[in-house]
Amino acid sequence: MSTRYTDPVAHPIAEHPRITVVGVGYLGATHAVCMAALGFDVLGVDVDEDKVAELAAGRVPFFEPGLQEKLSEMLAEGRLSFTTDFDRAADFGDVHFVCVGTPQSDDSDAADLTFVESAFEALATRIRSKALLVGKSTVPIGTADRLTRMVAARSPIGADLELAWNPEFLREGFAVEDTLHPDRLVFGVASEWAERQLRAVYAPILEEDTPLVVADLPTAELVKVAANSFLATKISYINAMAEVCEATGADVDLLAEALSFDDRIGGRFLKPGLGFGGGCLPKDIRAFAHRADELGVGDAVAFLHEVDEINTRRRLRLVDLVRELAGGDLEGTRVAALGAAFKPNSDDVRDAPALDVARMLSLEGAEVVVYDPEANENAHRTYPDLDYVDSLEEAVTDAEVVALLTEWDEFGEADPFALGELVNTRRIVDGRHALDADKYRDAGWEYRALGQPAEPEVRVSLAR
Ligand SMILES: NC(=O)c1ccc[n+]([C@@H]2O[C@H](COP(=O)([O-])OP(=O)(O)OC[C@H]3O[C@@H](n4cnc5c(N)ncnc54)[C@H](O)[C@@H]3O)[C@@H](O)[C@H]2O)c1
Numbered sequence: 143m144s145t146r147y148t149d150p151v152a153h154p155i156a157e158h159p160r161i162t163v164v165g166v167g168y169l170g171a172t173h174a175v176c177m178a179a180l181g182f183d184v185l186g187v188d189v190d191e192d193k194v195a196e197l198a199a200g201r202v203p204f205f206e207p208g209l210q211e212k213l214s215e216m217l218a219e220g221r222l223s224f225t226t227d228f229d230r231a232a233d234f235g236d237v238h239f240v241c242v243g244t245p246q247s248d249d250s251d252a253a254d255l256t257f258v259e260s261a262f263e264a265l266a267t268r269i270r271s272k273a274l275l276v277g278k279s280t281v282p283i284g285t286a287d288r289l290t291r292m293v294a295a296r297s298p299i300g301a302d303l304e305l306a307w308n309p310e311f312l313r314e315g316f317a318v319e320d321t322l323h324p325d326r327l328v329f330g331v332a333s334e335w336a337e338r339q340l341r342a343v344y345a346p347i348l349e350e351d352t353p354l355v356v357a358d359l360p361t362a363e364l365v366k367v368a369a370n371s372f373l374a375t376k377i378s379y380i381n382a383m384a385e386v387c388e389a390t391g392a393d394v395d396l397l398a399e400a401l402s403f404d405d406r407i408g409g410r411f412l413k414p415g416l417g418f419g420g421g422c423l424p425k426d427i428r429a430f431a432h433r434a435d436e437l438g439v440g441d442a443v444a445f446l447h448e449v450d451e452i453n454t455r456r457r458l459r460l461v462d463l464v465r466e467l468a469g470g471d472l473e474g475t476r477v478a479a480l481g482a483a484f485k486p487n488s489d490d491v492r493d494a495p496a497l498d499v500a501r502m503l504s505l506e507g508a509e510v511v512v513y514d515p516e517a518n519e520n521a522h523r524t525y526p527d528l529d530y531v532d533s534l535e536e537a538v539t540d541a542e543v544v545a546l547l548t549e550w551d552e553f554g555e556a557d558p559f560a561l562g563e564l565v566n567t568r569r570i571v572d573g574r575h576a577l578d579a580d581k582y583r584d585a586g587w588e589y590r591a592l593g594q595p596a597e598p599e600v601r602v603s604l605a606r
C-alpha cells in the first residue's frame with residue numbers, strides 16, 4: 143500500500159463486494175461472467191434489451207471460446223443476473239465496473255465518449271451509499287479526472303462516490319483465460335480506500351502473484367493506450383519490413399524468424415501479413431494520436447500515423463496481389479475470400495482487414511464468395527452485398543483465385559490437393575502466412591504471400 147494518499151480517514155471497504163458490470167459487450171460480458179466465477183454476486187447492466195435478454199437466457203451473443211459454458215454455469219449457480227434497470231444496479235453494487243464502448247467518432251479520430259459519460263452519469267445520479275465506480279473502457283488520458291469532477295457534482299453523496307480506472311488487456315479469443323489469469327493488473331486510484339477496495343475484488347487473482355501496478359488515474363489510462371500502440375507498432379514494423387522484402391526479393395518470414403531469436407525483440411506480435419484490425423488497436427492508436435495533439439504533444443506520437451498507414455497499405459497490397467494473379471483485371475474474377483473476422487477464434491468484424499479486402503475486391507468487379515467459420519453473420523450485417531457461403535469447399539468451388547484473409551485452423555489444415563480439385567484455377571494468396579507454401583506449390587498451386595518473392599529460388603526451412 144502506498145503512502146502517497148491524502149485521504150485522512152479510510153472508510154471500511156466491502157470485503158466481499160457485490161459487483162455490477164455496466165455494458166455487457168465483448169469486454170463486459172466476459173468480465174461479469176469471470177467475476178461471478180471468482181465467487182462474487184454480479185449484476186450485468188446494458189441499455190441493449192436484446193443483449194440483456196440473450197445473456198439472461200444463457201446465450202452469449204458473440205463467439206468467445208469457453209465463455210458460453212461459464213455463463214451457463216454461473217447462471218445456474220445463481221451468482222449472475224442481467225438487467226436494463228439502472229436503479230436496480232445502483233442499489234445492488236458496492237463496486238461498479240463500467241465497460242461500455244468507446245468507438246471512433248464519426249467525424250474525427252477522437253474516441254466517442256458519449257456512452258462512457260452517460261453510463262457514469264446514470265450511476266452517479268442514482269447511487270446513495272459509499273461505492274466505487276471503476277472504469278475499464280479504453281479512454282483518452284484525462285477522461286477519469288474529468289469524470290471524477292462530473293460524478294462529484296452530480297452525485298447525491300458527493301465525494302463518497304469514488305472513481306478508479308482499471309484498464310483491461312484481454313485479447314478476444316482468449317478473453318476468459320486473460321481475465322482470470324491476467325499478465326498484470328493496473329489500478330488507477332486517487333485514494334487508499336479505492337486501492338483497498340480494488341484489492342478485495344481482485345484478491346483471488348493477486349493471490350496467484352499477478353503483478354500489480356498501482357498508479358494515478360492518468361497513468362492508468364496511458365498504460366492502456368501505450369500498450370496497444372506498442373503492439374500495433376510491432377505489427378507495422380514487420381509489415382514495413384515486408385514492403386522492403388517485396389522490393390528486394392528478401393523473405394519476410396525468414397527475417398521475422400531470425401529477429402525473434404533476439405530476446406530483446408522477441409517473436410510475439412511479429413507475424414507479417416494483412417495487419418491489425420478489430421475493435422481496439424486501430425481506433426486506440428488514432429484516439430491516442432488525436433488526444434496527444436490536443437495536449438500539445440502530437441509530435442511525440444506522430445509515428446502512430448505512419449503505423450496506421452503501413453497497416454492500411456497491407457490491405458491495398460493484398461488486393462494488388464490478387465489482381466496480379468488474376469492477370470491484371472478483377473472484373474468478373476471469382477475470388478474465394480477465406481475469413482472475415484479480424485482474427486481467428488472470434489466473430490468480430492470491427493475494422494476487419496479480411497472483410498475490408500473482400501469489399502475492395504468486390505468494388506473492382508470481382509465475384510467475391512466469403513466464408514468464415516464464425517463471422518459470416520456479422521460480416522453479412524456489415525456488407526450485405528457480398529456472397530456468403532457455409533463451408534470452405536463451397537467457397538473455393540470454381541474460384542479463379544483463393545485469398546486466405548483470416549488464419550482459422552480449418553484453412554491451415556485443408557489439403558491443397560483436395561482444394562485443387564474444386565477450384566477453377568490453382569492460385570492462392572496467403573494473406574496471413576498461415577499455409578505451407580511448399581505443399582501448395584507441390585500440389586500445383588501458384589502461391590503468393592505479402593513480403594515473399596513470387597518464386598523463391600532457395601527456400602530455407604524454418605526453425606532448424
Ligand atoms: N473487446 C475487447 O477485447 C476489449 C479489451 C480491452 C478493452 N476494451 C475496451 O472496452 C470497451 C468496450 O469494448 P467492447 O469490445 O466490449 O465493446 P462492445 O461494443 O462489444 O460493448 C459495449 C456495450 O456497452 C453497451 N452500452 C453502451 N452505452 C451504454 C450505457 N450508457 N449503459 C450501459 N451499457 C451501455 C452497449 O450496448 C454494448 O453492449 C472499449 O472501450 C474497448 O476499447 C475492449
Ligand SMILES: O=c1ccn([C@@H]2O[C@H](COP(=O)(O)OP(=O)(O)O[C@H]3O[C@H](CO)[C@@H](O)[C@H](O)[C@H]3O)[C@@H](O)[C@H]2O)c(=O)[nH]1
Nearest residue numbers: 310311312313314377411412413417418419420422484485
Ligand atoms: O503478430 C501479429 C499479431 C496480431 N496481428 C493482428 O493484430 C490484430 C489484433 O490482434 P490481438 O491483439 O490479438 O487482438 P485483440 O483482441 O484486438 O487484442 C488487442 O486489443 C485489446 C483491446 O484493447 C487489448 O486488450 C489486447 O491486449 C490487445 O492485444 C488482429 O487483427 C491480428 O490479426 C498481426 O497482424 N500480427
